[in-house]
Amino acid sequence: WLQDAVPFEGPDSQSRPVRCLRYTPRNISTPFDEECSSDMFDRNNNVRCQEWVYNGEETTIVNEWNITCEENEWKLTLVGTVNNVGQFIGFPLAGFFSDRVGRRTTLVTATVGAGVMGLVRSMAWSYEAFVVIEFLDPVFASGIYTTGFVLGMELVGSRARVLGGTLISVFYALGEAILGGIALWLQNWRNLLRVFYAPALLCVTYHWLLPESVRWLLAMGKIKEARNVIMKAAKRNGVVLSSGALNKFEMTSLSEGKSESPEAEIKSAKEVLKQVLHSKILLLRVVNCSFCWVAITFVFFGLSLTSVSVGGNKFTNFILVAIIELPAYIVFYFTMDRFGRKSTMSVSLILSGISCITFAFVPTDLEWVRMLLFLMGKFSITISFTVVYVYTTEMFPTELRNSLLGVCAMVGRIGSMIAPQTPLLERYLQSLPLLLFGGMSILSGLFSLSFPETLNSKLPDTVKDAENIGNKARRTR
Numbered sequence: 001w002l003q004d005a006v007p008f009e010g011p012d013s014q015s016r017p018v019r020c021l022r023y024t025p026r027n028i029s030t031p032f033d034e035e036c037s038s039d040m041f042d043r044n045n046n047v048r049c050q051e052w053v054y055n056g057e058e059t060t061i062v063n064e065w066n067i068t069c070e071e072n073e074w075k076l077t078l079v080g081t082v083n084n085v086g087q088f089i090g091f092p093l094a095g096f097f098s099d100r101v102g103r104r105t106t107l108v109t110a111t112v113g114a115g116v117m118g119l120v121r122s123m124a125w126s127y128e129a130f131v132v133i134e135f136l137d138p139v140f141a142s143g144i145y146t147t148g149f150v151l152g153m154e155l156v157g158s159r160a161r162v163l164g165g166t167l168i169s170v171f172y173a174l175g176e177a178i179l180g181g182i183a184l185w186l187q188n189w190r191n192l193l194r195v196f197y198a199p200a201l202l203c204v205t206y207h208w209l210l211p212e213s214v215r216w217l218l219a220m221g222k223i224k225e226a227r228n229v230i231m232k233a234a235k236r237n238g239v240v241l242s243s244g245a246l247n248k249f250e251m252t253s254l255s256e257g258k259s260e261s262p263e264a265e266i267k268s269a270k271e272v273l274k275q276v277l278h279s280k281i282l283l284l285r286v287v288n289c290s291f292c293w294v295a296i297t298f299v300f301f302g303l304s305l306t307s308v309s310v311g312g313n314k315f316t317n318f319i320l321v322a323i324i325e326l327p328a329y330i331v332f333y334f335t336m337d338r339f340g341r342k343s344t345m346s347v348s349l350i351l352s353g354i355s356c357i358t359f360a361f362v363p364t365d366l367e368w369v370r371m372l373l374f375l376m377g378k379f380s381i382t383i384s385f386t387v388v389y390v391y392t393t394e395m396f397p398t399e400l401r402n403s404l405l406g407v408c409a410m411v412g413r414i415g416s417m418i419a420p421q422t423p424l425l426e427r428y429l430q431s432l433p434l435l436l437f438g439g440m441s442i443l444s445g446l447f448s449l450s451f452p453e454t455l456n457s458k459l460p461d462t463v464k465d466a467e468n469i470g471n472k473a474r475r476t477r
Contacts, residue, residue, distance in 0.1 A: 107148050107206065114141035295415060306434075346445045359434050
């Protein structure tokens, strides 16, 4: 009876009922226990649907606020864009406060603030309220990963930076996979938000459990605090520091340190920023780095969003796309120190682009081939995303490292802002999103070849150090 009551669209073999139209019912009365006949509907006239029946028991914002028709489909894609606009604003704010008040304070504030916003969002009373809180949440949350990543990189030596970045990224992927599994189990968006955001409130304890970055403390001239952190670390690791080593550390720190006066800090930061703006090398590097961030975030998040519409179970697809990141991090770990940052980044970007473009030309009936290419694209872009975080932190001076990382990440969010809108392109050409992902990835891979190689290089502390990074004289042994 459905074919008699609702128009269908698409080829005969793949036709499906139109979601928002139905045939006009005729004024024909039938006994209560009889089935609907084709004569009961006027197939020449359509009317808009007022109510919908959804498959399964899953509760989403789609069926809660009836975001089902083409004319309001933009409401669904707008959610992802609004989230990334919040990140666009949050990244530079996190970078600014991280460089001013410290990595630890910014990390704790961002995590707890995001937890509060997430819990409030789970109680949204309307679509409009949901979108507003969806914007405020990432203003806080965007500082969690970037600040945590910089703090992790600055707490370890140059030999452990790749391992540290790998471990951070592995936990990110595990979190994604767990998210997909719990979403499959709960199938209720409100309960899902509460389960994931409530533990963030416990991170307030990080203020006492987590040490501040020694490198940031030294850059701010906080010699005593840096000395205390090193002493605690030595004691915890069973290492005895000689008085000579401590005296040498303090003398070096005092000679390289600066005044703790806020006015002096601001003046120094402005001077460093002015030097960056007057440095053609660093200015071009920031622009190029920002473009790579745009391309990488566009492809990375675009593939994640597209995974639920590739075919098959959307929860399984999302989990697979998350799990494929784990072997990507293993490859990242072994290739970064063997082949270098530049080669790893450019090759992975180009490989991701080739996979996406090839996927677009594979027939839909070859599902396993399409899924294999799709996962290869996500695998490769994951390597690129991990490399670009480490790479960005290694190419800029200490005083502005987190700020410039925030700038690049902020500009990069243009890519993730556009990514949620790519499903709308399928109306014109089914494979257009994948072709776009592939083109951007290959172009970014070619541009990344202009970056300096930072393998075995000391983190630059000054603008001059950053300009000369990659030179043999700067390499550590």
